[in-house]
Amino acid sequence: MSMQCQLWMGSLEPNMTESFIVAAFHRMGQRPLTVKVMRNKFTGEPAGYAFVHFQTDEEAIDAMHKLNGKPIPGTFPVVRFRLNTASREARANMQSEREFSVWVGDLSSDVDDYSLYRIFASKYSSIKTAKVILDSSGYTKGYGFVRFGSEEEQRNALYAMNGYTGLGTKPLKICTAVPKPKGAPTGQNQSAPNAANAAYNSGTGDQSAAAVAPAAPVADASATAAAAQAAKTQNDDLQLVEHKKTIDIDELNQEFLEPELSLWDGLESSQWFPNEIVEAH
Incomplete structure (x- = not known):
């Protein structure tokens, strides 16, 4: 996959010069050869991204x-590196290739990214990219x-x-990641791995995948709270109506007649009578 030895770098602040x-x-x-900050062709102001050129594709992908x-x-405030493959050809190739990816949890x-990439690359020669999903902070x-170029290696990695122990402090959890359908909605409060496609897409550019987990990992607190609230709301909407309530007819009649009786009691105590009754006497 030719990248023309370039990386795209985004989320640049206006004061970030070459x-x-x-x-x-x-x-x-890292030792890039050159950096080209792109500018708005109408205003001349920085466009917020740049192209970083390296000696080889290997150096570029390693730096990414x-x-x-x-x-x-x-x-300050802290801005983080946001890097991706740069050339249109490379990005088009990544889109057109079949994706053989695994979701890596725990x-x-x-x-x-680098330690994840290195541990898999040391065991599998077809590794394309590795991406750890980060939150907004x-x-x-x-x-x-982790994305493979070989389906066989992807399947082997699943087992x-x-x-696996030796990366971080926990044994790894691995499951299949499949391409996200085009046009599928991406919920922000879904839990990994089912909604990890959105994070993977935003984190690596053109790659998007949804994990198919044999054992679902623990969701983050915000996702769990949102899911619990949604479940509560749904349960409230689906509550059964009680149709076996016992009806006390005498009590209902008393409630209905009480205002009427109070009216007549008031008329009688005031010694007021309608005209027609007075004339009858």
């Missing part, structure tokens, strides 16, 4: 996995995706890597 970005990569141990999601040095907080959600 020299600033190059320096940030250098401080993270190593830096994605990590804080960019010299930014990732501890010390596991990042940049903290891991405890799961991620060989399930329960």
Whole structure:
């Protein structure tokens, strides 16, 4: 897969110049050849993204996995690296290829894209990408995706890597990830792995997958609370109406007649009579 040795870098602040970005990569141990910050062709203002050129595709993909999601040095408030494959050809190829991905759960907080990539790449030669899903604050959600170029290796990983120890502090949970149907809605409060497709899509660009889990992982607290509230609401809507209530007819009649009797009692005590009754006497 030719990437033309480039990465796309997004979410740039207006003050992030080419020299600033190059320096940030250098401080993270990476050596890009050039950086080109793109500008609005009408206003000349920075467009919020850049292209980072490396010596080889291997260096570019290594930098993407190593830096994605990590804080960019010299930014306050903290801005994180947001990197992806750059060329249209590479992105088109990734879309057109069949996706052989696995969902990886029970990732501890010390596991990042690069460590996830390295552990699988050391065992499987067809690894394309690895992505740990982060929340809006940049903290891991405890799961991620690994994409293979070989279906055979993907299937092997489902069994060989399930329960694997040596990455982070917990044994890994592995299950199949399948492409997300086009046009399918993406709920923000769904739990992983069933709604991990949305996070995977936003985290890696063109790849989207939904996990098919033999054993579902623990959802985050917000997702659990939302699901509980939804279930409660649904249960309230579906409550049965009690049709066996005992009806006391005498009590109902008394409630109906009481206002009428009170009226007549009031008329009688006031010594008021209608005209026709007076004339009759």
